[in-house]
Amino acid sequence: MSPRADAVRSRERILEVARGRDARTLRLNDIAGDAGVGIGTVYRHFPTVRALIEALSVETLMRLGAAADRAVAAPDAHAAFRGFLEDALTLQLQDSGLETVLTDLALTDADLHDECAIARGKVFSGYDAVLSRAQRDGVVRRDLSVAQLQRLICGLEHAVRLGAPADRDLLLDILLSGMRPAALDSPAAAIG
Amino acid sequence: MSPRADAVRSRERILEVARGRDARTLRLNDIAGDAGVGIGTVYRHFPTVRALIEALSVETLMRLGAAADRAVAAPDAHAAFRGFLEDALTLQLQDSGLETVLTDLALTDADLHDECAIARGKVFSGYDAVLSRAQRDGVVRRDLSVAQLQRLICGLEHAVRLGAPADRDLLLDILLSGMRPAALDSPAAAIG
Amino acid sequence: MSPRADAVRSRERILEVARGRDARTLRLNDIAGDAGVGIGTVYRHFPTVRALIEALSVETLMRLGAAADRAVAAPDAHAAFRGFLEDALTLQLQDSGLETVLTDLALTDADLHDECAIARGKVFSGYDAVLSRAQRDGVVRRDLSVAQLQRLICGLEHAVRLGAPADRDLLLDILLSGMRPAALDSPAAAIG
Amino acid sequence: MSPRADAVRSRERILEVARGRDARTLRLNDIAGDAGVGIGTVYRHFPTVRALIEALSVETLMRLGAAADRAVAAPDAHAAFRGFLEDALTLQLQDSGLETVLTDLALTDADLHDECAIARGKVFSGYDAVLSRAQRDGVVRRDLSVAQLQRLICGLEHAVRLGAPADRDLLLDILLSGMRPAALDSPAAAIG
């Protein structure tokens, strides 16, 4: 009565193989081959490339949601915000499909598998909470929206991918500095 | 003797059509169709997609080089740097092939058409001049390299493409703020 | 488990159509059309033209190997040799790809599909056995190598293709006569 | 009043370049490039590949005709015949287009340029004269036609091309031996 064992194993192997791939150049045929599974099986589990990317993203989204929770709970506002951005960047570098799931405006909850839509929703509200808190505590300028913050992370991800991973910290530092409230924006003002 | 009139016209039409395309998904066949030109003609002028992208980039690169010259000559160091970044971002948003030409490390001068290699060389030295001047004048932190700056622009380009053009100014502002010298880095320090 | 029925049918139809073609001007796309099969199917079974030619040659090679076996076992040395050459010529006229498989020196066993390499190997040793026996029995001049004999057959094939099939017997007769030991080479000598 | 000087020079260069090519894989575009001449010029002089091959063949045909004349005039019938075959083979190995001109049955005199048709006609009658004389003098079996002899040479050419030039003499020797009259055909008969 558990014919699902095979199915579960297949799904698992497919996801495992896909995780090692760049989501932007996924080829379902290859995945099937490397997972030791028929193409038909891949399509049964994931009717479109998008579906596979979404499935992969669920786990990452949940980790990102957890990171947001931690950030909200952390005592130091600045450190919390920085820590969250670090986590977000790390996760996006690991899961290249995340960008699409998070920023494709044409992708409504209805388009997503339930599990993914829920996880994404938590990330959105997590982002909101983290950013709101940072803004409330004067750590981040108030004219930055959640969507813009997300896109900035994506831009950062892109920049890091273009160069060496070693750039990561410097670029992140720049971004963080740049998001501080503009009130004390100019060095001159600070000096004066 | 001089390049034939019809050849010039063909080349022009091809470039014109290609300019309206995303360089990352160019189809030489499509270009031919939309330019009202035979496939063979496109291949005669641009044997590879790369060749076409390079040809497109030459003009943009020259504009970018000119922008660098202006920035170096401008009186106010901060305004000059900001102006240059604005120009760079604008040009990259217009010419999606620029990123490759500027940041593909595997792309040496030898791989490029002479005209393109020269124009790129000028942009590199222009970037260097602009950044050096900005760092010398205390407008930009000294631990930022030219290559990193270029990648940051690419990241910004990416972020803007993901959202609305309206984000442009805010995101650019953030990036600029973030690049200021770190000496007075933390608001707390400044306040204290 | 066993090769699927439809796959076998496709393979068969492709081979059947290809058999009716000149191997030197095979078009995989045409084959597909005439076999009532998708292009992709042809490529799945035969990734290159060479693969198809080899597949076609296997059967012919096996027949040629068998002909060699018969020739070696036949009582009359001269008749055996003649019979073998007749068979070889007939088979090469039927399968225009055989020449390449047999005489392309750049084509090592490693380049060939196992089945084909094995069949070709048998033909080579068969040729060797037939020729050796003929030479031992004084039916063929000893300064003729296996490779030369093969090329002579190819030349004969070529000559027959240029004219009418009716030439076949005469030309073969000439070739056979020409290969007899040179000891009694000149009519004059024989008469004297 | 001699605007033909250019034309003559162009024609010459084209022929010169083409002579260094294999007639079976000629590409008019390449010829043009290597001859430092426009494609249009090549087409003006030689509207089809065939026309170029024919033009190239004229010179070879005349040499072959001369060889036939020599053979007819030579004292020793056997040596004369052998010498002619040697010449014919040598010329065909040099000019790979000769085969077509000589053996394409669909190619009537009307299809050929005058000069070529005439030269070919002389070769045909030369072949006839050489073969007739050889047959009359008992050097060659009488059941061999001119056309068959020509095709045998083509077959020999083909065999030599497949292997090393060093094979040439042996294979020619075999062919010559094979064409001797059949009366003394069997070694046994000769011995007896």
Place this chain on the structure above:
DNA sequence: CATGAATGAGCGTTCATTCAT
């Protein structure tokens, strides 16, 4: 006459997707 730009049919090949087994 010479030129070489333009043409486009046609080839080899890939790959996302469907569907018979």
Place this chain on the structure above:
DNA sequence: AATGAATGAACGCTCATTCAT
């Protein structure tokens, strides 16, 4: 449920031939 053979649109590219300059 799993398989993988079949499909064919679509791509990149070549090259013989035409024709405007």
